[in-house]
Amino acid sequence: MAESHRFGFVTILGRPNVGKSTLINQFIGKKISIISSKPQTTRHRILGIRTSEQAQTVFIDTPGVHQNQKSYLNKIINRTASSSLEGVDLVLFMVTADGWREADETAFQLVKRDDLKVIVVINKIDRLDDKNKLLPLIERISQSGEIEAVIPISALRRKGVKELMGYIERHLPEGLPGFPKDQVTDRSPEFMAAELVREQLFRRLGQELPYVCAVEIESFAKEKHRLNIHAVIWVEKPGHKAIVLGKNGSSIREIGKKAREGMIKMYNSPVYLGLFVKVREGWSENPRVMKTLGYID
Ligand SMILES: Nc1nc2c(ncn2[C@@H]2O[C@H](COP(=O)(O)OP(=O)(O)OP(=O)(O)O)[C@@H](O)[C@H]2O)c(=O)[nH]1
Ligand SMILES: [Mg+2]
Structure with missing residues (x-):
């Protein structure tokens, strides 16, 4: 070097x-x-x-x-x-x-x-x-x-x-690499999966709703050649849940489809993605919940 x-x-x-x-x-x-x-x-x-x-x-x-x-x-x-x-x-x-x-x-x-x-x-x-x-x-x-x-x-x-x-x-100081040369991020594959779901919430829902949604990965496992991912979308109110689901589930289907496409590309692997929408009132005001969701260390 x-x-x-x-x-x-x-x-x-x-x-x-x-x-x-x-x-x-x-x-x-x-x-x-x-x-x-x-x-x-x-x-x-x-x-x-x-x-x-x-x-x-x-x-x-x-x-x-x-x-x-x-x-x-x-x-x-x-x-x-x-x-x-x-x-x-x-x-x-x-x-x-x-x-x-x-x-x-x-x-x-x-x-x-x-x-x-x-x-x-x-x-x-x-x-x-x-x-x-x-x-x-x-x-x-x-x-x-x-x-x-x-x-x-x-x-x-x-x-x-x-x-x-x-x-x-x-303009960087002289020094040897601090990370392996093939590492591109500090974040885990699970975190990236949650982010890809959140990205679709931001892209597909109206102006207000993305801000009261959080995503939690419940399970992330490799089974033979496929990744099985289960994620929960947390919302604040039952009314939010209805919007995220959409008429006959049309909205959540589209969110899942696009997020899954992103995951296939990201992991270079077939992916099964199960999405659930759950209500947890006041999640964004609750320090303990914020900790579980990774907003506070
Ligand atoms: N026209 C144009 N749009 C851009 C450019 N760079 C980013 N955008 C768009 O600007 C919007 C915001 O981009 P992001 O990269 O999410 O911005 P950000 O600063 O990370 O936003 P936050 O994470 O919300 O703070 C997206 O729609 C991008 O496509 C650019 O060079 N030109
Ligand atoms: Mg940004």
């Missing part, structure tokens, strides 16, 4: 929905974090590990930092995001090309610290009709505080992603 091998941790942080998980998946070249067009899709801290010839970069995907701190779940989620900044070598603070909003400012307060090296990544530049509009934004960002660099990209269209990756690797 070359002497100048680099190793380090990079946290991706920003308000919800800016494209943090899309970028981490592009860096790793695999789906390790779920994506939807709704804010607050990511709820956990997830590591994505990228190993190249010259460096190993450990990315930390975080839940979007949001302003509404009223609910217990929201508080836990913000705590997860800010605790992911401890001891990291670089922070990618992500905003979008349509401008610096109040929500960006709130999230930015978390990274304004002397001990953090911050790169501002402007995502979704594919949406800009006129690239000249970027200049005032870059200027605005440069005035926000101590920033190492401002880098515009499109995570979705892979524009600028390779250049950003190169920049990151060059």
Whole structure:
């Protein structure tokens, strides 16, 4: 191994929905974090590990930092995001090309610290009709505080992603890899299965419902050549259950079908997926339940 091998941790942080998980998946070249067009899709801290010839970069995907701190779940989620900044070598603070909003400012307060090296990544530049509009934004960002660099990209269209990756690797400290070179995440196959179900809830249910749903894997077992997975979708009220099931079970069937397709791809194996919808009132306000569901360590 070359002497100048680099190793380090990079946290991706920003308000919800800016494209943090899309970028981490592009860096790793695999789906390790779920994506939807709704804010607050990511709820956990997830590591994505990228190993190249010259460096190993450990990315930390975080839940979007949001302003509404009223609910217990929201508080836990913000705590997860800010605790992911401890001891990291670089922070990618992500905003979008349509401008610096109040929500960006709130999230930015978390990274304004002397001990953090911050790169501002402007995502979704594919949406800009006129690239000249970027200049005032870059200027605005440069005035926000101590920033190492401002880098515009499109995570979705892979524009600028390779250049950003190169920049990151060059700015990591020297060090040997901390993880086996074929490891891409710290999360278990069971966790990924629950996430793939949650992704479909976010994609297929209306505006409010995904936020009162949680997914728990009851069993995950290999039987001959097939993976048998049983999952429970927890909701807060009987009315929610009826919506998740849909007319004659049409909604849950579609959720199961799409989640199963994702699992087949992820595990490269045939999958049986059994889904159950259960009501547990107030799960998101109950610390013990939150612990069981993996929101608190
Ligand atoms: N047009 C465009 N859309 C993008 C780009 N990157 C991500 N998106 C979309 O933006 C939405 C949010 O993406 P995510 O990756 O889930 O965003 P996130 O920041 O992880 O969101 P939270 O986990 O909710 O905080 C999805 O619909 C993505 O397809 C991009 O470069 N261009
Ligand atoms: Mg995300």
